[in-house]
Amino acid sequence: MTTEQDLRLAMLATIPNLRAFAVSLAGNPTHADDLVQTTLLKGIENLDKFEPGTHMRAWLFTILRNQFFTEMRRKRREVDDPDGTISGSLAVMPAQDARLDFTDMQAALSKLSPDQREILLLIGAEGLSYEEAARITGTNIGTVKSRINRARNRMMEILGLERDDDFGPDRLSRSSMSAHSIV
Amino acid sequence: MLPRDLTDRLGEALRSYYLRLMDEPVPDHLIRIVRGLDAKGGAQDDD
Secondary structure, eight states: OOHHHHHHHHHHHHHHHHHHHHHHHOOOOHHHHHHHHHHEEEEETTTOOOOOTSSSSOOOOOOOOHHHHHHHHHHHHHTOOOOOOOOOOOOOOOOOGGGGHHHHHHHHHTOOOOHHHHHHIIIIISOOOOHHHHHTTTTOOOHHHHHHHHHHHHHHHTOOOOSGGGHHHHHHHHHHHHHTTTT | OOHHHHHHHHHHHHHHHHHHHHHHHHHHHHHHHHOOOOOSSSSSOEE
């Protein structure tokens, strides 16, 4: 028997994933924490609707991404940003030794369309299956597959990477210059 | 479609980035919401 306390514990355990997803999706840590807060509040309000046996993470991710896209559509109408290219500032200042790798990735992600960014995070970073990602995003597996392929190709293009060797630190450092210059 | 090895390397780089974000400390107010310590989350008693 799953108690409300069990569900709250499951929610707590999911917060780091929610924050990482939100920061990467929104590109802004303040906006990300607002999204996570709204998600948690909605989750608690609707705990009775959570189906035992399903994944808390997937359920909360669905709430969060729906909130994000609703806000984005609203904002797009307000600021007339039809391409959805509202770019975020860097979310986190990582330690100096890994700064380039981290900022490369952040900058490259910010240049993907929101749909591509979302699917790359769910599958590439969170490790969800195509089926889970399709359920969360309200699409089908075919859409997920084509979207993830386009997202990966676009990331390689943005980072200026073509071969396995290109993932070395020197190449990544050089590619960061081109990635940042597109911002 | 990208070759498998490139897809794998991109995945590694992405997960590495993501893990750094997950290691960030969770703001206290988010924990308090789930534990039911904030007004909108439930009881208002502090610990």
